Amino acid sequence: MSQIVLNNLSKRFAGVEVLHEVSLSIEKGEFTVFVGPSGCGKSTLLRCIAGLEEITSGTLDIGGTRMNDVDPAARGLAMVFQSYALYPHMTVAQNMSFGLRMAHRPKAEIDAKVAKAARILQLQPLLDRKPAALSGGQRQRVAIGRAIVRDPDVFLFDEPLSNLDAELRVQTRVEIAKLHQTLGNTIIYVTHDQTEAMTLADKIVVLRAGRIEQVGTPMHLYDDPDNAFVAGFIGSPRMNFLAANVTATGLQLGQVTAPLPALATTLAVGQQMQLGIRPEHLDQTDGVRLPVTVEVVEHLGATAFVHCRLDSGETLVAEQRETAARPGARLDLHFDIARARLFGTDGARVR
Amino acid sequence: MHWVVAVPMALLALSCVYPVFFTVNNALKDNKGYILNRFGIVQDPSVQNFVDAWGRAHLGEYLFNSVTVTLGAVVLLLLTSSLAGFALAMLRFPFRRVLFIVILASLMIPVQVVLVPFYRTMMGLGLINTRFGLILAYTAFFLPFCVYLMTAFYSRLPREMVEAARMDGATLLQIWWNIMLPMGRPALLTLGILNTLYCWNDVLISLLVLQKERTVMVGIAALRGEYTTNVPLLCAGIALAAAPIILLYIFFQRQIVDGIAVGAVKG
Numbered sequence: 001m002s003q004i005v006l007n008n009l010s011k012r013f014a015g016v017e018v019l020h021e022v023s024l025s026i027e028k029g030e031f032t033v034f035v036g037p038s039g040c041g042k043s044t045l046l047r048c049i050a051g052l053e054e055i056t057s058g059t060l061d062i063g064g065t066r067m068n069d070v071d072p073a074a075r076g077l078a079m080v081f082q083s084y085a086l087y088p089h090m091t092v093a094q095n096m097s098f099g100l101r102m103a104h105r106p107k108a109e110i111d112a113k114v115a116k117a118a119r120i121l122q123l124q125p126l127l128d129r130k131p132a133a134l135s136g137g138q139r140q141r142v143a144i145g146r147a148i149v150r151d152p153d154v155f156l157f158d159e160p161l162s163n164l165d166a167e168l169r170v171q172t173r174v175e176i177a178k179l180h181q182t183l184g185n186t187i188i189y190v191t192h193d194q195t196e197a198m199t200l201a202d203k204i205v206v207l208r209a210g211r212i213e214q215v216g217t218p219m220h221l222y223d224d225p226d227n228a229f230v231a232g233f234i235g236s237p238r239m240n241f242l243a244a245n246v247t248a249t250g251l252q253l254g255q256v257t258a259p260l261p262a263l264a265t266t267l268a269v270g271q272q273m274q275l276g277i278r279p280e281h282l283d284q285t286d287g288v289r290l291p292v293t294v295e296v297v298e299h300l301g302a303t304a305f306v307h308c309r310l311d312s313g314e315t316l317v318a319e320q321r322e323t324a325a326r327p328g329a330r331l332d333l334h335f336d337i338a339r340a341r342l343f344g345t346d347g348a349r350v351r
Numbered sequence: 352m353h354w355v356v357a358v359p360m361a362l363l364a365l366s367c368v369y370p371v372f373f374t375v376n377n378a379l380k381d382n383k384g385y386i387l388n389r390f391g392i393v394q395d396p397s398v399q400n401f402v403d404a405w406g407r408a409h410l411g412e413y414l415f416n417s418v419t420v421t422l423g424a425v426v427l428l429l430l431t432s433s434l435a436g437f438a439l440a441m442l443r444f445p446f447r448r449v450l451f452i453v454i455l456a457s458l459m460i461p462v463q464v465v466l467v468p469f470y471r472t473m474m475g476l477g478l479i480n481t482r483f484g485l486i487l488a489y490t491a492f493f494l495p496f497c498v499y500l501m502t503a504f505y506s507r508l509p510r511e512m513v514e515a516a517r518m519d520g521a522t523l524l525q526i527w528w529n530i531m532l533p534m535g536r537p538a539l540l541t542l543g544i545l546n547t548l549y550c551w552n553d554v555l556i557s558l559l560v561l562q563k564e565r566t567v568m569v570g571i572a573a574l575r576g577e578y579t580t581n582v583p584l585l586c587a588g589i590a591l592a593a594a595p596i597i598l599l600y601i602f603f604q605r606q607i608v609d610g611i612a613v614g615a616v617k618g
Contacts, residue, residue, distance in 0.1 A: 052518075087512065087515075146515075
């Protein structure tokens, strides 16, 4: 049985609907990531699950019990906030033990749990410090520690890495992944960063404007997106979209004609489409040829992002391992039509 | 260039220090010594005026009244304004904005305007001539400003802190006691100091509520006669009444300065 089940959950703020009948189930032990651009409702959805926002309509079940009106603390959840929300006047140990003290647990139990969490997160030398005397990464670990000591069934993370610098973000991301392997709890994690979503998630939920666009494993969303939005959101740099026109012989892309990919749908001649090609699939020596002019080359060491312009004026990015491309030069890019994805002008995937 | 600042500042400091000097200097003279030499330095200092003020003029008893009432009112003010500020700044409930505006509006009503209904209410409740009545009266009159300041102060704290405490299973009262009250320290300190001064220096409300007993400021006011005033005795009374506040200032000097700065930025 699924651990968390959302059924037609809606949320309205002063008449404005920010979540539209969201239905979703999350399995026990699963690492689920809510991802989407800002304002898509991912944080609101998390807060509805946490009990910090009231659910306007629909139901929320956790562990088979309806939780719509249950107090946040009684839902068996612990949450790590974006700002960490540590209590500044308490030491690290007091911060971590606050929940247990509020529950009037025996002192020995509190001490043992704090010590265990401190060991897992390597916080032992910091237990007597106040949050002001900690670095960003350390505060982050204390916030996670505060969640761990409560032994929750489900961890909720609200953009936990967004206040860290790039290097620390990668490091903490790995730590969170390890933590999930060690503890095995269910985790719901909100982020706007598709890299975090791809690297951490067992299951990604892509949201846009209060609706779920697609749910699936990271590779499923990457390989088989339901629509152009998901295809564009998952993957970095984002997928290139080229205007395509269906002809009797194939797909017309500007001056280039490409063969039609294998589809279950029959396309009408003259139909307007969008062809999605991932930058990393433009690193081939054969297949469909796209003559382009190079505009900018970004060298990342192992690979380079080549920003190009087609003769039709459309821009695209190619990720190439070895490139001799120079700005202003002409270049032939090649791609395999089987790896390209076809979308209608409304963004819906054509399979 | 620094003379432009230094001279006016020295004059300003002198204007603050001189009255204190004048009071203490004359408190040490007897009446005759004062009449013969008002502004000169005391020749034959004596503490007799202090003894008289404390005993014969009952300032000892009055001081006790003042301390009780001030302490009671300030504690009550800090607790209630912190509670109200927490609710208004952090919680969502119907008519929150309206309530806040009503509280703000009550800031604009001068005490004098409501004296008659205030007195009748106190009579009706049987609170005239009780220290508890005066504590309640001070709390009522000074509360709007305190609530306003605490609400403004708490509004700047991240709401996530309260949410984290809710997730941790704390009740609203526990959140207030464990999180909001300690976090409100700088603002509470400012209010504590301000209200101590207001309550201690008040004559009007005290005169109305405590008619048989007196607080020290009313006691001092009563030392002034209609035709003659024993100025050295009055000075001794004033010195006695000011002493606790001056001691308070010396002890909390740093916090007072910090507190005023907090009020300036966050008020």
